[in-house]
Amino acid sequence: MTSEQQHIKNIRAASRLMVRELGFMNQNLAATDYPPSAVHAMLEVEAHGSMTAAQLVQILGLEKSSVSRMLAKLVEAGELEENPSADDARTKLLSLTGKGKKTVQNINAYADQRVAAALNKLDPFSQEAVSKGLSSYASALKACRENTPGEVHQSFKIVTGYHAGMIGRITEMHGSYYAREHNFGNFFEAKVAAGLADFSARLDKPCNQIWLAMMNERVVGSVAIDGEDLGNNEAHLRWFILDDGCRGSGLGRKLISEAMKFCDEQNFSSVQLWTFNKLTTARRLYESFGFELSKEWEGDQWGSTITEQQFTRINLAYHSSL
Structure with a gap:
């Protein structure tokens, strides 16, 4: 087995384990009643302040119809609200409600605790390697999905x-x-x-x-x-x-x-x-x-x-x- 094949095998095994350990196999995520797509949507809205449904489709990499149904449920649940854009009234901007902000706060607290607990089981050098390695790998996966060159050598x-x-x-x-x-x-x-x-x-x-x-x-x-x-x-x-x-x-x-x-x-x-x-x-x-x-x-x-x-x-x- 070549070193590249071994890397592929190791990364695939680690990815499966991470998916299971982080709860992505469950019907809900991060101590909420929401599926992973909804949790990710609220986190992205919180990170951007406000955004359109089309932007979420691009970021999440999901079908437009799936995102529309998921957003409608979050609006109905009082987590998100839609308001006309100041630049174009035909464009609807999504933002967190007061309830949504509290939900995201709880999600972040839960996720931070899980990550901190795992990092505490690693030595400082491994913590640094995981932090930078995961960021680079995630960026490379995104570049593959979007068929863009990425930033492989810029570091x-x-x-x-x-x-x-x-x-x-x-x-x-x-x-x-x-x-x-x-x-x-x-x-x-x-x-x-x-x-x-x-x-x-x-x-x-x-x-x-x-x-x-x-x-x-x-x-x-x-x-x-x-x-x-x-x-x-x-x-x-x-x-x-x-x-x-x-x-x-x-x-x-x-x-x-x-x-x-x-x-x-x-x-x-x-x-x-x-x-x-x-x-x-x-x-x-x-x-x-x-x-x-x-x-x-x-x-x-x-x-x-x-x-x-x-x-x-x-x-x-x-x-x-x-």
């Missing part, structure tokens, strides 16, 4: 230079991924950590730079250009990694693009990188930026005997100027 930002915690975080991403996918062990992880520690002390040199992909102030991707360790005006591309949840997002291409722009500005004669033959997705990305396989051999520099590869990107502008 990412790319920064340069040393950031506190980056050595440990980049090492963690490397260690976790390569242990799971390729059975690399502590030798590899220790080598990554030692190399990063040495490189971080050299970031004050203009020929060295690191790019970090950040999401919610957490490092989720990295790539570095070491302009010193190879000599001969050659750059070394190092520590390219993405967090599991960011693969396939286009973030890797953005990181490599920034690194290659830097190499061209520094006018390195070439860029070298070392990898191995199992990373086919990364290889396609490298090749799209002009890297070519220049050497291949059986080696053990990462702690296991594998088919190692060296890729080279020649700076044609540099060589043509010689």
Whole structure:
């Protein structure tokens, strides 16, 4: 089972459990006598102050006839009232009555208590992950329903230079991924950590730079250009990694693009990188930026005997100027 298939399985199972635990399988919701659609309608009216039935149809994603029947029952129950719009008397605006405001107050108190009780069973890091993860997932579901692009990548930002915690975080991403996918062990992880520690002390040199992909102030991707360790005006591309949840997002291409722009500005004669033959997705990305396989051999520099590869990107502008 691929990681994507496992994510789908986990999310579906969690969604079913949430639906049951939050009471959506019941005929009423949030300690009221109303079905989920009516509770959601009143919450949206409260959030907007007032709104039209057509707006509720769009927000709730229900059929117009179903929303009309549900709203009529809420008006009849004294929870909502209809008033002509000040801008267009033909347009009816829905708003909460005094009774409706009290009902929504009770709904919010009940829901807040349920959420708070659940959060209290989680550590602070998990609370943050749940809060932001659920918000992102809900927005993605809405974008799918509305067939809009959504805001998948807008929470990412790319920064340069040393950031506190980056050595440990980049090492963690490397260690976790390569242990799971390729059975690399502590030798590899220790080598990554030692190399990063040495490189971080050299970031004050203009020929060295690191790019970090950040999401919610957490490092989720990295790539570095070491302009010193190879000599001969050659750059070394190092520590390219993405967090599991960011693969396939286009973030890797953005990181490599920034690194290659830097190499061209520094006018390195070439860029070298070392990898191995199992990373086919990364290889396609490298090749799209002009890297070519220049050497291949059986080696053990990462702690296991594998088919190692060296890729080279020649700076044609540099060589043509010689």
